Amino acid sequence: MTASDAKKNFYIKVKRQDGPGKNPYYQTFELPYKPNLNIISCLQAIASNPVTIDGKQVAPVVWDCSCLEEVCGACTMVMGGKVGQSCSTLVDELMERDGTGSKANPITLEPMSKFPVVRDLFVDRASMFNNLKDIKGWVPIDGTHHLGGGPRESQEEQDLRYALSRCMTCGCCLEACPQFSLEGNFVGAQVFGQTLYFNMHETGATLKDDRLNVMQQAGGISDCGNAQNCVEVCPKELPLVEAIAKIGRQTTVHSVKQFFTGKK
Amino acid sequence: MSQTDSKCCCGSKSCSSEPCFMAKNYFLFRRLHSLSGIIPVGVFCIVHLFTNFQIMIQQIPFVKDLFNEADIFQHEVDFIHSLPALLFIEIGLWSAIGFHALLGIAYTMQWKNNTTHYQYTNNKRYALQRITGIIALIFIFVHVATLRWRWNLGFLNTPFYAHGPDGTPLVTASTAYALQASWFMSFFYLIGALSVVYHWSNGLWTAAITWGVTITPAAQKRWNMVCTALGVALAIFTVGAVIGANTYQIKPHEMKALQAMMAGAEHYEEHAMPMDGEECPMLKDGKMPADCCPTDIAPAKEEVEAATTQPAH
Ligand code: HEM
Ligand code: SF4
Ligand code: SF4
Ligand code: FES
Numbered sequence: 001m002t003a004s005d006a007k008k009n010f011y012i013k014v015k016r017q018d019g020p021g022k023n024p025y026y027q028t029f030e031l032p033y034k035p036n037l038n039i040i041s042c043l044q045a046i047a048s049n050p051v052t053i054d055g056k057q058v059a060p061v062v063w064d065c066s067c068l069e070e071v072c073g074a075c076t077m078v079m080g081g082k083v084g085q086s087c088s089t090l091v092d093e094l095m096e097r098d099g100t101g102s103k104a105n106p107i108t109l110e111p112m113s114k115f116p117v118v119r120d121l122f123v124d125r126a127s128m129f130n131n132l133k134d135i136k137g138w139v140p141i142d143g144t145h146h147l148g149g150g151p152r153e154s155q156e157e158q159d160l161r162y163a164l165s166r167c168m169t170c171g172c173c174l175e176a177c178p179q180f181s182l183e184g185n186f187v188g189a190q191v192f193g194q195t196l197y198f199n200m201h202e203t204g205a206t207l208k209d210d211r212l213n214v215m216q217q218a219g220g221i222s223d224c225g226n227a228q229n230c231v232e233v234c235p236k237e238l239p240l241v242e243a244i245a246k247i248g249r250q251t252t253v254h255s256v257k258q259f260f261t262g263k264k
Numbered sequence: 265m266s267q268t269d270s271k272c273c274c275g276s277k278s279c280s281s282e283p284c285f286m287a288k289n290y291f292l293f294r295r296l297h298s299l300s301g302i303i304p305v306g307v308f309c310i311v312h313l314f315t316n317f318q319i320m321i322q323q324i325p326f327v328k329d330l331f332n333e334a335d336i337f338q339h340e341v342d343f344i345h346s347l348p349a350l351l352f353i354e355i356g357l358w359s360a361i362g363f364h365a366l367l368g369i370a371y372t373m374q375w376k377n378n379t380t381h382y383q384y385t386n387n388k389r390y391a392l393q394r395i396t397g398i399i400a401l402i403f404i405f406v407h408v409a410t411l412r413w414r415w416n417l418g419f420l421n422t423p424f425y426a427h428g429p430d431g432t433p434l435v436t437a438s439t440a441y442a443l444q445a446s447w448f449m450s451f452f453y454l455i456g457a458l459s460v461v462y463h464w465s466n467g468l469w470t471a472a473i474t475w476g477v478t479i480t481p482a483a484q485k486r487w488n489m490v491c492t493a494l495g496v497a498l499a500i501f502t503v504g505a506v507i508g509a510n511t512y513q514i515k516p517h518e519m520k521a522l523q524a525m526m527a528g529a530e531h532y533e534e535h536a537m538p539m540d541g542e543e544c545p546m547l548k549d550g551k552m553p554a555d556c557c558p559t560d561i562a563p564a565k566e567e568v569e570a571a572t573t574q575p576a577h
Contacts, residue, residue, distance in 0.1 A: 081380070081381040082381055082382070176378065176382050178375055178376050178377060178378055178379075178387065178390060178391070179374055179375070179376070180376070181374070181376050184374060186374070215291075216290065216291040217287075217290060217291070218287050218290040220290070220291065221291075222290065222291050222294030222295065222474070223294070223374070224474075225371070225374075225375075225390050225393075225470070226386070226390065226470040226473050226474065227384075227386055227387045227389075227390035227391075228384065228386035228387070228390075229378070229382050229384055229386070229387050232382070232384045232386075232387075233382070239481075241473070241481060241484070242479055242480055242481070244473065245473045245476045245477075245478060245479040245484075246476060246479055247476075248473065248474055248475060248476040249475065249476020249477075249479070250476070251291065252295065252475060252476060255291055255292065255295075
């Protein structure tokens, strides 16, 4: 950006929706350009002066956020057609990537399309947390007695489990997945990552069969079509394709065992 | 979305509250879908495409000299037709293709295309896998209906006969006839068969992930090279077969025999293998061909003549 550019204003077009089930509509806002602006600061600027380019005073745009440093996943939305975190996505990046920002071709902000909208850019990500409950995404430890030292884990396993632990349930992988839809029952890559994460844990593995039973169902692992968009968009760089292949293998073995042992 | 919310595999919550047979065995069906694509259908396709390739190979002079068979393609098709229980093989293949295609269509309907915004290679491959599957379905149907079942689709009447009424080898000629019917046919065969090739080789790549054979991205990359090599080889066979079918010059006596068959002499075909006069072919209606057993049950000479002088379509 040159000095003259620095004074320029730029435009943001926001997809708005007044509440669940309401009809969405778009509004465009004009904002003064500053280098290194992130999308959240644009939304803050709109909130402080919610006037559209037509000069209409409107309700401030609603969005969700918390950590402001790409670790909570709350601020996930679709920017310029692509999903990401609005706290860590810069206006400069979007302008460069899509050539947007002008009045004719503004930067677009939309809520994720694979989750129910609460209002404007704020969506309800509860389905992901419910899915974590379904797969028993925890390590079962009952009682308060001392369990002794944990089992030893190889460095390799630690590395993989650490990578899987980084998931912030943001929903990017589901938003970008061509198999995942709001209406369908496919659970998506986030669940596969976490299923592997807990199955790999020595104590967590006691619930492995329960998790794989869920993976076997309609909407489980076999509904993945290997488009691998999930791994491309995951901001925490989870090894999702590896998780999908491993869960695919575990579920196959699990099914064969069930067939021969009759165990549920 | 939540697993406990919707019971049915179709994703519909309005389905009966009891999970249906399909929903209960969802994983099994999905794995069988993958398996049916790779083994029965896929392996058949490899053999079939390789066989077809001979139509070009046998026209290359120096390659031809390596074999003591002038018409390798004819020889191979005769071999396939001589397989015992061919009907069972055919029924097996049809069940596998039918099963795979039916579920394939159902899975394709789950697709939410987003290739405009997410232009990753694998996303395009995923999209192509679905598109080529649908093309394959149309292609395989038209291909089998016109050649194997000899349906006259009105605009297209290219029945396949291994032999003419008098045993004339017709494998190469009738294949050439089908592909030379119009430029569109060659184009249709190219697009159709190449779609199948892509679909199978890409399917082989995804299947390795599906079954958890290739786990790491590095392993997937290596397997991708193997699948690509296979795909390229099959594509060469396909293009070769289409070229071969187009360069083949149908000889007048082949054309005559083909036309005779098309004009209704097809009853001869089943038994009219060249048998060096050892055995007399019996027609389906219990008659014998005129030139074979000159008895009163043979069709009238005029009948055969009328059939053989029918104009080309
Ligand atoms: C006739 C119409 C066909 C349709 C509609 C169809 C459809 C599909 C679809 C949608 C998939 C993707 C499934 C998924 O990723 O979940 C697929 C996979 C596959 N198809 Fe087909 N297909 C057809 C014919 C064929 C044929 C002729 C072959 C063999 C040459 C074949 C071999 C495969 C293989 C190997 C896979 C990969 C399975 C996997 O990833 O696990 N298909 N098919
Ligand atoms: S796997 Fe990645 S993209 Fe998916 S929810 Fe977790 S952090 Fe987000
Ligand atoms: S590999 Fe593709 S289909 Fe499977 S979860 Fe990832 S994005 Fe979805
Ligand atoms: S606010 Fe937490 S990830 Fe953006």
